[in-house]
Amino acid sequence: MPLLFAFFILLLFQLAGEFLMQLFAIPLPGPLAGMLLLLLVLILRKGIPPALNAASNWLISHLMLLFIPAVAGVMLSFNALKSEWLPFAAGMVIATFITQFVTAYCLNRFFKRRKRHDSN
């Protein structure tokens, strides 16, 4: 019973997120809005009900399984990508690397500077 209730809470917040984004024509996906709403409610009530904690951990730990149906859609695009495979592949590999590196570098610089600051 508590697990079902926790699952219900997750669905309810997704529904609320979906509803609010549609109502105010905000182009943010409903699940992300629902996640921010739930975070807000958790902050206000200062804690997580144990059942919600358990249900969420279970669902999150198998997030990768949930992506398999969508990622398998790659098989539809084999032909479409043949003609422009080089810019596609290059964009994928190099741009993802650059994004990852630049983001990590910025934040890492901050942590380093703070550490130096602390030790002085």
Next chain:
Amino acid sequence: MTPTSLAAVWQHLNSTPLLWLCITIAIYLLAIQIYKRAHNNPLLLPVLTSVIMLVILLLLSGTPYEEYFASVKMLHFLIGPATVALAIPLYHQLPKLKLLWWPLSVSLSIGALTGLVSSALITHLFGGSAEMLLSLLPKSATMPIALAITDYTGGEPSITAVAVAITGVLGSLMSMPVFRFFGFNNPIVQGIATGVSAHAIGTARLIQSNETKGAFSALAMCIAGILTAVFMPVMLLLLKVLHWL
């Protein structure tokens, strides 16, 4: 029952979601075992090995993707509540978040902007068409945001969907080697950079090993996705001025 009814049995099983649902979960469980046996070798990332095995099975059995997707829609649907559930690890990280909100907002803005600019630049340099450029722009954002953005810019949604999926897998594959090579050892740095570049797939991978990394990755995916959408009109204007579109 005569042996000739085997074809009929197959046809019946194919018409219920049961068969492909079981196959998908079985493949995933197998992929997890392989991953564990290989000491979490990133090249054997469960999403990657599962999808390869699955696509081979689909091609061999002659099952169209649309038919497969219709049977496993249930799994796909659960991405919604699972995304909402990411609020829980985020809540656990709240004290750290309060201390770090300023450097986090700066690096997330820079990260989202870098994602857009680097994607446009590289695709253009390698001779990609305007349509390819538009379709690849939102590839570091999480799937629903990326598709909404492509809808707005007029790119090709199927290319965006594949690009988002491949970016997620690639970003998860290269993250640890990149962090190790450049000495980015802080778990918060690793989480944020993975979330910005490899969205939900990167988050799904991190959360299995470390809750701090996973939570910051979820946060980064959420904020960077929103920022990507916010920056998009400016980016389009810039691309038009440069005559890349």
